[in-house]
Amino acid sequence: MHLTKSRFRLRAAALAGALGTALLAGPLPAQQAAAASTLTNGGFEADGTGTATPSGWSTYSAGGQNAASFTEAGGRSGGHRLSHWSSSAYKVETYQYLSGLPDGTYTLSAWVRSGGGQKAAYLALRNCGSAEQRTDLPVTTSSWIRIVTSVKVVGGGCTISVNSDAHAGNWLNVDDLAFTSGSTGLSVKGVDLSGLKKSEDLGGTYKNASGTAGDPVALLKGAGANYGRLKVWVNPADGYNDKARVLSTARRVKAQGMKLLVDFHYSDTWADPGTQTKPAAWQGHAYDRLRTDVYDHTYDVLNALEAQGTPADMVQIGNEINTGMLWPEGSTTDWPRLAGLLKSGIAAAKAVSPSAQIALHLAHGGDNALYRNWFDNAAAQGVPYDVIALSFYGYWHGPLSALQANLDDVSARYGKKVLVVETAYPFRLDSEDAHENIIDRTSELVPGYPASPAGQSAWLRDVMNVVEAVPNGRGLGVVYWEPAWTAVAGNGWDPADPASGNGWENQALFDYDSRLLPAASWFAHR
Numbered sequence: 001m002h003l004t005k006s007r008f009r010l011r012a013a014a015l016a017g018a019l020g021t022a023l024l025a026g027p028l029p030a031q032q033a034a035a036a037s038t039l040t041n042g043g044f045e046a047d048g049t050g051t052a053t054p055s056g057w058s059t060y061s062a063g064g065q066n067a068a069s070f071t072e073a074g075g076r077s078g079g080h081r082l083s084h085w086s087s088s089a090y091k092v093e094t095y096q097y098l099s100g101l102p103d104g105t106y107t108l109s110a111w112v113r114s115g116g117g118q119k120a121a122y123l124a125l126r127n128c129g130s131a132e133q134r135t136d137l138p139v140t141t142s143s144w145i146r147i148v149t150s151v152k153v154v155g156g157g158c159t160i161s162v163n164s165d166a167h168a169g170n171w172l173n174v175d176d177l178a179f180t181s182g183s184t185g186l187s188v189k190g191v192d193l194s195g196l197k198k199s200e201d202l203g204g205t206y207k208n209a210s211g212t213a214g215d216p217v218a219l220l221k222g223a224g225a226n227y228g229r230l231k232v233w234v235n236p237a238d239g240y241n242d243k244a245r246v247l248s249t250a251r252r253v254k255a256q257g258m259k260l261l262v263d264f265h266y267s268d269t270w271a272d273p274g275t276q277t278k279p280a281a282w283q284g285h286a287y288d289r290l291r292t293d294v295y296d297h298t299y300d301v302l303n304a305l306e307a308q309g310t311p312a313d314m315v316q317i318g319n320e321i322n323t324g325m326l327w328p329e330g331s332t333t334d335w336p337r338l339a340g341l342l343k344s345g346i347a348a349a350k351a352v353s354p355s356a357q358i359a360l361h362l363a364h365g366g367d368n369a370l371y372r373n374w375f376d377n378a379a380a381q382g383v384p385y386d387v388i389a390l391s392f393y394g395y396w397h398g399p400l401s402a403l404q405a406n407l408d409d410v411s412a413r414y415g416k417k418v419l420v421v422e423t424a425y426p427f428r429l430d431s432e433d434a435h436e437n438i439i440d441r442t443s444e445l446v447p448g449y450p451a452s453p454a455g456q457s458a459w460l461r462d463v464m465n466v467v468e469a470v471p472n473g474r475g476l477g478v479v480y481w482e483p484a485w486t487a488v489a490g491n492g493w494d495p496a497d498p499a500s501g502n503g504w505e506n507q508a509l510f511d512y513d514s515r516l517l518p519a520a521s522w523f524a525h526r
Helices: 005-019 196-201 216-223 243-255 287-307 335-352 368-380 400-414 453-468 518-525
Strands: 058-060 069-073 080-085 090-098 104-114 120-126 133-136 145-153 158-166 171-181 188-192 227-232 259-264 314-317 357-362 387-391 417-423 475-480
Touching: 069 090, 080 090, 080 158, 104 120, 120 145, 133 145, 133 453, 145 400, 145 453, 158 171, 188 259, 188 417, 196 243, 216 243, 216 518, 227 243, 227 475, 243 259, 243 287, 259 287, 287 314, 287 335, 314 335, 335 357, 335 368, 357 368, 357 417, 368 387, 368 400, 387 400, 400 417, 400 453, 417 453, 453 475, 453 518
Parallel strands: 188 227, 188 475, 227 259, 259 314, 314 357, 357 387, 387 417, 417 475
Antiparallel strands: 058 090, 069 080, 080 171, 090 158, 104 145, 104 171, 120 133, 120 158
């Protein structure tokens, strides 16, 4: 936990003798530690409890609030940690300057916790001979999360910095910092545009942040998105998300220079952990025929994409297949048959696009036991794939720390890349149409992330931070789910019922005036 008021008073009293009247007279000068070429005291174990300026580090506060930075008991791996806290508003920096570094790219890794609420709370790499790099601290309360940020060092020096610009009572903890050669980053910064064509056909319009109308694919690409995800249904009631409509939107995605992720549901409607309904045209087919159906459908769509010059870069075989697909034959209660269906889809994808990455996608991205059980079975059945794809919605799937633990574990256990292929967050709670929003109560929100443009931005930023921190470069990236699904009459949840309404417009990346929201800018930051 963070430092309590009573513990802060005791610590302040213990420091008073050492600081004398200097603290009352004004700000203490920054205490510059001797520069070295390796990070010193990254675990804050050298000085014990209550040290305002840990060994190897310096502290600076223009407002004379150096005491807001201190060491205390309760480290992540050792006995102590660095904390920022004060009973009054404060602005403080704890930093260490390194010199004698060979030029190149370096990565700072740190374990952090924060109660949130600060004006700013971040790690920074500055004075490195290139642009300053920052990583904001996620809101985590009691759980530690590892975050990373990279920088290009030119000229041999770099400052590693922990920063708080905080209100009274705001706190953060930092521990186990390491500064090593190498880089990080996300190769997939995606948007699911499956509902875009229907929205536009029914009158949906999109604008940039200033209110100028534009192509939503171009607007999202301009914000930094580099991947488009499109779901495929077999014969949907409204005719959308079938092969023809997927081909149409794929042309727009590729025209913007973006890559394409094709998401096969193997259904005429939504497929998810609770519903994996066979397409009507496949009902009554025996298992061997279903394997052929999967192969032929997958091959047909991907081959059409290849033929029009918009090949798939990644192919998702099934959607949120926690419990299998094409029930009952493809249920996880019969893994050999489920594996056979998966292998049929994978074989078709590789036959058309040998270089395309194959993704297997589950929901509940914080449930490590689910993922271990599922992918252990997939491995036992010899199912070949490249990417473990996860849905992670914090209001359903747990804290960011659970996502990180699962990503770290499965990427190492199976030697695979990991991709959060679905996430989203509300920028407000009220509904623009008559249909109740899926998330519409404060009690449903993730603590520390309000339903506001800033809260939505912080959520996307922090999910991206967690994926970027997966060891050994196995964190591929993040796809934002249905950013263009705004409230357009007729574009409802049920493809068979235009009156079904949209419960997602408050989680889109375009606001109720159709303007691009600030959260989209995070695609460019990673």
